[in-house]
Amino acid sequence: MGNFIEQLSSKQLIEVERQLFLYTQGVQEIIPTEDLKNKIAKSVLLNRPLKIKLGLDPSAPDVHLGHTVVLNKLRQFQENGHIIQLIIGDFTGKIGDPTGKSIARKQLTDEEVKRNARTYFEQFGKVLDMEKIELHYNSKWLSLLNFEDVINMAGKITVARLLERDDFEERLAFGKPISLHEFFYPLMQGYDSVVLESDIELGGTDQHFNILMGRHFQEKFGKEKQVAMLMPLLEGLDGVEKMSKSKKNYIGIDESPQEMYGKAMSIPDELMNKYFELATDLTTEEIKKIKEELDTGIFHPRDAKMLLGKTIVRMYHGAEAAKQAEEHFISVFQQGSIPDEIPIVEWHGESQASVIDLLIQLNLQNSKSEARRMIENNGVRINGEKVRDIQLRVPVTNDLIVQVGKRKFVKIKM
Amino acid sequence: MGNFIEQLSSKQLIEVERQLFLYTQGVQEIIPTEDLKNKIAKSVLLNRPLKIKLGLDPSAPDVHLGHTVVLNKLRQFQENGHIIQLIIGDFTGKIGDPTGKSIARKQLTDEEVKRNARTYFEQFGKVLDMEKIELHYNSKWLSLLNFEDVINMAGKITVARLLERDDFEERLAFGKPISLHEFFYPLMQGYDSVVLESDIELGGTDQHFNILMGRHFQEKFGKEKQVAMLMPLLEGLDGVEKMSKSKKNYIGIDESPQEMYGKAMSIPDELMNKYFELATDLTTEEIKKIKEELDTGIFHPRDAKMLLGKTIVRMYHGAEAAKQAEEHFISVFQQGSIPDEIPIVEWHGESQASVIDLLIQLNLQNSKSEARRMIENNGVRINGEKVRDIQLRVPVTNDLIVQVGKRKFVKIKM
Missing domain, CATH: 3.10.290.10 (RNA-binding S4 domain)
Incomplete structure (x- = not known):
């Protein structure tokens, strides 16, 4: 990829800087930022949208606020005219776990995959404009690969590099078995980026290794390398663990307005800013103002948290439902003077x-x-x-x- | 596999013991001997031949005495009515080395593979009855595998197990790259045994890991496990390094009677017994007698070596050529009193x-x-x-x- 920044008019450069500023808000890591800027420059210069990839596990379609950290970032790209590529990892899902040891990786039928994909689709529709989405099932290309193709793919990566992934390294060191097929999950994810020629891949910081695999494979297959954009992981309601279904510390985006609001009110105060930044659609300026008013004491934490709850409900159920959820909360908990700590x-x-x-x-x-x-x-x-x-x-x-x-x-x- | 030894008549048991004694001569390692005995017992009891597998690298068809160590053992099995399965590893050959780093593993065309196979065939005909041979090209089944099949195969082996192979272990330890596709060469060899339901696989001791992979995979795929029979590696004319083409220390079985005889005469004295045992068709008794006569001084080392040379030439060029080669040697070197050490x-x-x-x-x-x-x-x-x-x-x-x-x-x- 050439240097497109040099070719920009000053007006175009302002547009590139605007987008760059927007996209980098709340991101934990961008690898590398130069490439991101240059890709935006290319897009502005050639008036051609970027392809922004997100891979989805077809076995766990319940979407909660933890997922929306990435979805909210995708929406920013979408609102600026870029193309969102959602990849349902159905090839992996259909294979399941050949060792039969992992219950989580049980084999899914075509029907289950389709149903889970529909569930994703319905839920994502609350954040993204699904009519503009590119939806892909990676079995479309992965199921066509034969042994020779796989050998060629495997020839483009070393064992040492794969063993750098934290969990592999640790398991090998502690004598816990790594089945060889597990090496192929990051490879498949990387190969998806080759096929789709993705410009940017989004994911949580726990996807660091897998997303860089896409960058690596694109280079090996002679494609332009994607940028890795890693979003922070959102802690759940307990304030400690990553939000996840299994930890029961999540706010599902399909939950009722009252549940959602009530759960939002239980978020620890010290996580409020993070939730505002990662889990709402408020602008950078609005969030900055809330933070300042909290710091100076103009805004009471309880009121800020009510704003957070109302905002989250509004995002997934609309303004009217948000207002009702707030009123319900006030009538039940505040007018009745329910104390903060209930046994x-x-x-x-x-x-x-x-x-x-x-x-x-x-x-x-x-x-x-x-x-x-x-x-x-x-x-x-x-x-x-x-x-x-x-x-x-x-x-x-x-x-x-x-x-x-x-x-x-x-x-x-x- | 049940216990077939228990079901044998005493006459059958004698036959089993006879074959077992014959096959175990000169072998470095059998894994495990119990299974070998039981397989022979099954064969005798059910009057059903065993399937004896040998895998061949399609890129190096020049056969030398080092190879015949294994071929001579195969001949023993063949002479007792068992089936020899020769596998041309053409699938590997056609893939070549995807990293492009290994010159030895350059990609072969279909035509080259076929030509090399023919060359093997012609040369092997000097040791084996090629009309009774089963010849297989492993591309026949390996090229049909798709990504899902490969994942399933990879699910049956751990990374730690593969890293136990000496060369992998060493390279990883010393930071030398192992390309992931290299893991698949032993897997393919193992899978061949699954497809062919081989009872025994022969190879040099350097094939220890790969042949056990066949045993492992057969078990994982629900087949009867093959026995690994590992033959000693024959040192070349230098008396130190394994006989190989690249070391130029070999006697090719296509060489002329005079070359063959002359090279045989240059073998170090201390290797003579090993050559008699591994590279000739003399019986155990004949070899034992030569050894005793050498030890007691009845037989002069020079005469023993001439017998070795004559035997080797006779095996590949017939008795008449052997006689002529000996006469030529005598006339040139002995009657002319050529000294042992020539500047x-x-x-x-x-x-x-x-x-x-x-x-x-x-x-x-x-x-x-x-x-x-x-x-x-x-x-x-x-x-x-x-x-x-x-x-x-x-x-x-x-x-x-x-x-x-x-x-x-x-x-x-x-």
Whole structure:
């Protein structure tokens, strides 16, 4: 690739700088930034869109805010006229794990792959304009490769280079088996970039090795090398671990407005800025202002977090749903003066219980007569709503909040 | 595989023990001997031949005595009714070296592969009955494998296991690159055994890793496991290095009777027994007798070596040629009393020279007139033959022996 920056008019250069600034916001690592700038320059100069690649695992189609870090970045590219290439890694999915050891890598049928892809598509539609998306299934080209092609591909990479991947290096060092076929997953991902001639590949920082493989293979196959853009990994609600389905610390983008809002309110204060930056569509200026007002104390953390919750709900459910979720939260938690810290009680009873049994089993009342009296006096609320029927049967669910009088609260954990 | 030994009649057991004794002669390692015995027992019991596999590199079809170590062992199996499977590794040959670094692994055309295979065939015919041979080209099955098949194959072996191969281990340790495709050469060889359901695979001890790969893969693919039979590597004429074409220390089985005999006479005494055992068709008893007679001094090493030379020539050119080669050797070297140690002189002149110039340049004569006189007096021999023509032009070749009078000898080195 020649140097396109040198050929730009000053007006074009301003446009290149504008895009470069936008795309580099919130990114953890760009390899290398010069190439990114030059690719943008080429695109501006030739009025030709860049191809921005994102690979997807077809076995785990539940999309949560952790995924949207990358999707939000893709949207920026899309809004500037670039082409988004979504690759469903169905070839890998259809093979499964030949050693049979990994349950996660079980073999998927064509139908499962298609269904999972549809699920992705529906969810991604909340962030991206799916009509402008290029969707690819990598089985289209990978299933056509024969043994000779594979040997030629394998001839373009050394064993030592593959063993540099952290997990491989560690497993080899500790005598944990690496099955040879595992070496091919990064190779396939790299080869996808060769076939699609991607300009940029996005991923989390955990994709560092695999995305650079694409750059390596493009060079070996005589193509222009892609730029690796690595996004930070978003910690989940626990504030520690990477957001993931298995850790149950996620906000799914298909969750209801109330769930979403409530979960957003449980994010640790120190992660708020990161969530604003990586998980919302607010502009750099808006985020900067929030940060300053928080620092100077103009903005109360609680209010900032409510803005975060409202923004996230608005992104996936619209402005009206966001407003309602906020109102619901205020009516239940704030007007009722629910304290920040509610004692959590594990529930080992039936999945349905009469309200009286519930109060006794949770040790909120000592006797049935006492409980009955409290309900009759309008002193019992479940999820903020007054209980008016003494016979009420309550479906017991996770995070159900039971309140007696003004100060006694319990949150149920199943 | 069940235990077939237990099911044998005593007569059958004697036959099994006879074959087992024969096949194990001169073998360096058998992995494992129990399986070999059980396979022979199965063959005797069910009256079904065993399949004995030998893989061949299609790029180096010049067969020398080093190769015949394995071929002689195959002949024993063939003479006992078993099936010899020769595999031309043409798939590998056609791929060549995708990194382009190895000159030895240059890509072969279909035609070259076929021609090399024919060359093997002609030469092997001197040891084996080629009409009873099964000839296979492994491209027949390997070229049909697709990426998914390759992944499945790769799923049956770990990276650590492959890195146990001495050369891989060493290269990784010393930071010398191993291209990933190199891992597939032992895999292919192993997969060949799966397809052909080989019972035994023969090779030199340097094939230890690759042949065990066949055993490993057969098990992983649910087949009966082959036995590895590893033959010692035959040192070349220098007595140190493994016989090989590149080392120029070999006796090719296509060489002329005189060359063959002469080269055999240059084998170091201490290797004679090994050559008798590995490179001739003499029986165990005959070899044992020669060894004893050498040890007790009944047999002179020079005579033993002449028997070795004569035996080798007889194997590849027949009894008559062997007799002539011996007579030639005696007439030239022994009757002429050529000493054991002949001074070697490096030749820097033209590739042809007049006999007179030759004598002077080799410092065997001081003047042209002196040289002329010596020739006229029948005092000059070249390779043992009297020079009768004073004008003779001599093609100067390596190992050419020039003799003046009874005691002056010179051997030319180019």
